[in-house]
Amino acid sequence: MVVASNPILSMTGINKSFGPVHVLHDIDFAVYPGEVTALVGDNGAGKTTLVKCVSGIYGVDSGEIRFNGEPVNVHGPRDAAALGIEVVYQDLALCDNLDIVQNMFLGREERRAGLLDEGLMERRSRDVLSSLSVRTVKSVRQVVSSLSGGQRQTVAIAKSVLWNSKVVLLDEPTAALGVAQTEQVLALVRRLADQGLGVVLISHNMNDVLQVSDRIATLYLGRLAAEVKAKDVTHAQVVELITTGRSGDIGLRPAEAAATTI
Amino acid sequence: MTTDQTGAKESGPSDLAQADFARDAGSSTLSDYVRDYISRVRGGEVGALPAVLGLIVLALIFSRASDRFLSVFNLANLVSQAGITVLIAMGLVFVLLLGEIDLAAGTASGACASIMGLALVNKGDLHKAFGTTVWVIVLLFLVAAIVIAVMSRLWIAVGIIALAGLMILTSVGTGNEIGAIYVAVSAGVGIGIMTGFLVSRIGIPSFVVTLALFLGWQGVLLQFIGTGSAISTSNFNLINNISNGNLPPLLGWILFVVVVGGYAAFTLWRSVQRRSEGLSADPVAVVLLRAGGLALVSGIGLFFLNQERSPNPATNSIKGAPYVLPIIIMLMIFWTFVLTKTRFGRYVYAVGGNAEAARRAGVDLRRIRTAAFAIGAGMAAFGGIVQASRLGSVPSDAGGGNTLLYAVAAAVIGGTSLFGGRGRARDAVIGGLVIAMIPNGLGLLPNLPSSANFMITMLVLLLAASVDALSRRRSAAS
Numbered sequence: 001m002v003v004a005s006n007p008i009l010s011m012t013g014i015n016k017s018f019g020p021v022h023v024l025h026d027i028d029f030a031v032y033p034g035e036v037t038a039l040v041g042d043n044g045a046g047k048t049t050l051v052k053c054v055s056g057i058y059g060v061d062s063g064e065i066r067f068n069g070e071p072v073n074v075h076g077p078r079d080a081a082a083l084g085i086e087v088v089y090q091d092l093a094l095c096d097n098l099d100i101v102q103n104m105f106l107g108r109e110e111r112r113a114g115l116l117d118e119g120l121m122e123r124r125s126r127d128v129l130s131s132l133s134v135r136t137v138k139s140v141r142q143v144v145s146s147l148s149g150g151q152r153q154t155v156a157i158a159k160s161v162l163w164n165s166k167v168v169l170l171d172e173p174t175a176a177l178g179v180a181q182t183e184q185v186l187a188l189v190r191r192l193a194d195q196g197l198g199v200v201l202i203s204h205n206m207n208d209v210l211q212v213s214d215r216i217a218t219l220y221l222g223r224l225a226a227e228v229k230a231k232d233v234t235h236a237q238v239v240e241l242i243t244t245g246r247s248g249d250i251g252l253r254p255a256e257a258a259a260t261t262i
Numbered sequence: 263m264t265t266d267q268t269g270a271k272e273s274g275p276s277d278l279a280q281a282d283f284a285r286d287a288g289s290s291t292l293s294d295y296v297r298d299y300i301s302r303v304r305g306g307e308v309g310a311l312p313a314v315l316g317l318i319v320l321a322l323i324f325s326r327a328s329d330r331f332l333s334v335f336n337l338a339n340l341v342s343q344a345g346i347t348v349l350i351a352m353g354l355v356f357v358l359l360l361g362e363i364d365l366a367a368g369t370a371s372g373a374c375a376s377i378m379g380l381a382l383v384n385k386g387d388l389h390k391a392f393g394t395t396v397w398v399i400v401l402l403f404l405v406a407a408i409v410i411a412v413m414s415r416l417w418i419a420v421g422i423i424a425l426a427g428l429m430i431l432t433s434v435g436t437g438n439e440i441g442a443i444y445v446a447v448s449a450g451v452g453i454g455i456m457t458g459f460l461v462s463r464i465g466i467p468s469f470v471v472t473l474a475l476f477l478g479w480q481g482v483l484l485q486f487i488g489t490g491s492a493i494s495t496s497n498f499n500l501i502n503n504i505s506n507g508n509l510p511p512l513l514g515w516i517l518f519v520v521v522v523g524g525y526a527a528f529t530l531w532r533s534v535q536r537r538s539e540g541l542s543a544d545p546v547a548v549v550l551l552r553a554g555g556l557a558l559v560s561g562i563g564l565f566f567l568n569q570e571r572s573p574n575p576a577t578n579s580i581k582g583a584p585y586v587l588p589i590i591i592m593l594m595i596f597w598t599f600v601l602t603k604t605r606f607g608r609y610v611y612a613v614g615g616n617a618e619a620a621r622r623a624g625v626d627l628r629r630i631r632t633a634a635f636a637i638g639a640g641m642a643a644f645g646g647i648v649q650a651s652r653l654g655s656v657p658s659d660a661g662g663g664n665t666l667l668y669a670v671a672a673a674v675i676g677g678t679s680l681f682g683g684r685g686r687a688r689d690a691v692i693g694g695l696v697i698a699m700i701p702n703g704l705g706l707l708p709n710l711p712s713s714a715n716f717m718i719t720m721l722v723l724l725l726a727a728s729v730d731a732l733s734r735r736r737s738a739a740s
Contacts, residue, residue: 078624093622095615097683098608106612107623115603122541141542146305 006069008033008198009054009085009167014063016049023049025223027063031167031198036189038201038209038230041219042242047202050219051169054200055087056080068166086160090171092152094159096145100137101125103144104159128162129154132191136184150181157188167198174208186212206235220245225252292547305736310677312729313692316722320696324703331706334571338584340695340702341567342505345586346649348694350669351676352590352597353641355690356634358673359614361682362461362468364638365666366475370453371646372661373479374639376486378446378647379493379656382501386437388430388445396485400449401427407452410459411636414629419455419636422448439500443647450643451636453479458632468635480662487658496654504589505651508582511568517588518564521595526553586648590691593644597637597687610634614682645669664719671719672697675726681734696722 007030016024024046031037041047052058054065056074065072067083074080080087094103101118104125110117125140134154137147144152153173160168170189174182189212193199203209209216210230218225218241225245233241233250240247303311324331350367357364377388384391392400404427411419426448428434435441453475460471487493495501509517529549536543564583572580601607612620613630621627642661649665650656674680675696676689700722704715 077622089622091618093616093619095612095619095683097611097615102608102612103619106608106620107625109605109608111605116605116608119536119539119541123539139542143307 007031007066008068010066011050011054012064012066014050014053014065015061016046016053016058017061023222024053024060027219027222027224029217029224029227031200032215033166033198034193034196035214036193036199036201036212037215037217038203038213039217039219040203040206040209040238040242041225044221045219045242046222047219048171051087051171051200051202054080054167054169055085081163081165084164084166085169086163086165086167087169088153088156088160088171088173090175092156094144094152094156097143099143100129100140100147100155103155104128104162108163124162125158128158131195132158132161132188134158134188148181150177150184153177153181153185154188157185157192161192161195161197165197167200168192169200169202171202172204173201174203174205182208206238209238210235218242218245218251220252223252226250292545292551295545295548308677308729308733310686310689310692312726313676313689313696316675316696316725317692317699320699320703324699324706328703328706331703334566334569336702336706337563337566338508338571338580340698341587342584342648342652343702344694344698345505345584345590346645346652346665347668347672347697348590348645348690349593349648350642350645350665351672351690351694352593352687353638353645354669354673355597355678355685355687356610357468357638358670358678358680359610359682359685360631360634361614361680362631362634363472363670363680364454364457364468364635364642365472366453366457366479367472367638367642367645367669368661368663368666369476369479369483370450370639370661371642371644371649371665372656372659373483373486373646374446374450374453374643375646375650375660376483376493376656377449378442378501379495379650380486381436381442381445382439382495382498383493384437386433386435386441388433388436392486397430401431403456404430404449404452407455410463410632411455413463414455414458414632415626416455416629416633416636419451419633423452423455426452439498443501446647447640447643450646451640454636454639455632457639458628458635461635462628462631476666480659483656483660484658487656492655492657493650494655495650501647501651502654503651504585504648507585508567508580509585509588511582514564514568514583517591518560521591522553522557522560525556526550529553586651589644589648593641594687594691601687606630606633611683614684616683642669664716667723668697668719669694671723671726674730675722679730679734680727681730693726 009031011027011029014024014027014029015022027050029050039047039050049058053060054074056076056079059075065074072083074083095106098106101122105121110120122140129137129140136151136154144155147155157168157170157173173185173189177185186208189199189201201209201213213230215227216230216233216238217227218238220241223245225241228250237247241251245252330336350371354364354367380391381388389397404423408420408423408427411423426445429436429441429445436445457471457475460466461468529552530546533543533546533549567583568581570579570581572578601610609620609625609630612623612625613627617627646661649660672693673685673690674693676691676693678685678689697719700719701715704710704718
């Protein structure tokens, strides 16, 4: 486990409102290279909003986003992609009728003399999948519709690392998967971090979170309740943080938590 | 390709054996390939199989029912009958690939053909032919299409339409047959750009847009034709010859060697090359079988087309493939190339497969949709020109009736999915032959009412659509 001192991506004092609804309150959130940071919270806690702020789909009302220590403005998904921030959404952005190679390079096809360079794309796809030790896919020329849920998730995640990305945000990658497939995807998430990427894992499943993550950031009604080391907390403590915003002496101060609930 | 199998491989000890994409070079032997193919068909990827089977079944039925069906005369007739449907269907494949529909392709083909006819009959002076008001409206329409094409960054379409607009404005080149054909096809491209604008930027469902345009282009056609009942084109040799002229037999064989030999050489080279680089490739045996099959079928077809079929050979010899056949083959090769080798083609499939995924990947959906409609209507104009050639005129109902339905049916029967994301240019050719064979074969049967024609076509279309729907369900389930 790489212990990095400087975050690759850090957000300080992030506020975001939709009309009268104050969705994010002064969020401080950091992603470290080589670590899996889990982002947990109940429905409506603001997880997805925070991810969309990072990926440029929403602008922030106030607060600062730093990438590699430099303040950056992210105005759209393309800005985020240019920085090396990739998001793997819950509803996988794959085309069923295309094969794995075609999907991995969709929108960024390699070309030679103006024509698609299938050989190069096929080799690079295979290299990326091998570097992530993906063994479950028989051929990179299989169409996605013939893949299982876990294999699709694998392709979606592999696609995000094809572009020398630095930070990968995964929105509920294991939500629809069986036990064996969940294990594979979690192993893949771990390997992403071991390759030095900053990984953000959004999940509802506490077992997954405790198994794979290094840090756990808990959102409670739009506030950051706590950011803790995964090895310092128990399953019950995390659940308590999610449901009440505090657990023992970690989490929001009682007054703060009470103010939030109103 | 069931999930159980994959599940077993994922967890079992065979995991390591499968490592590093053991099967990535593709099936290496013929029997592997056949097994893969059968499992693909069972998984719902039927491709052109139903159409080819249908073609064989229909040919068997009709040849037993009438001895004239397999005559050399009828074979040539079938090719030129199918030509119109095939060309319109080839353009529709692009629209259908996106999961959209263009109901106006038929009547648009008639309107475009009438522009060609008018230009020729009036020796290139479309101003006189249209009258000032209509002429100005047509030019403004083309300017609007150019503006939309610029907005969508479709530079090729901009160039095509701009040149045609200049030709109409100055009457330069429009009196020439090639020039008139060019203007007609460009008008089709302009029509498609407008359709694409209404669908992709205004956001009207393509079904509604093209239903309205279906009526609209019929009106435009009547407006263009004016008081006459048809525009005669039979005096213009080049246009007349598209459907009625024949490729000299020797030239036909040369073309056969170039196309089939080129196909065999290219696919063989690709297979060997890719295999040597460790990429996935079809086994050489399969490639050779495919090329051999193609050579056999097209060789037999060309042999018969090259036979003398004139009732009176001494005075008027008729032999060779109709010119429309090489035109179709060239266009099929061109569009296959566009769909498989260019980024645009890849995006057409991506948008048809999952528009949201394509959008997130940075694909400009409006651009792709507009371009697909432009290709659809441009190819429809080709179909209209072939129809004018076959009939010797552009009648007031050109492209009406069941022209469009036959074209959609041809694409679907050939294997293009109505749900989008699946289809090839060749589907139009195979499906078009099936569709043309029905009225052709039934027409040879004595005592068969024309009502049967429509009803049998209905059955074939419903059968094709069922195959499409069922295979889609099947591949979604696996």
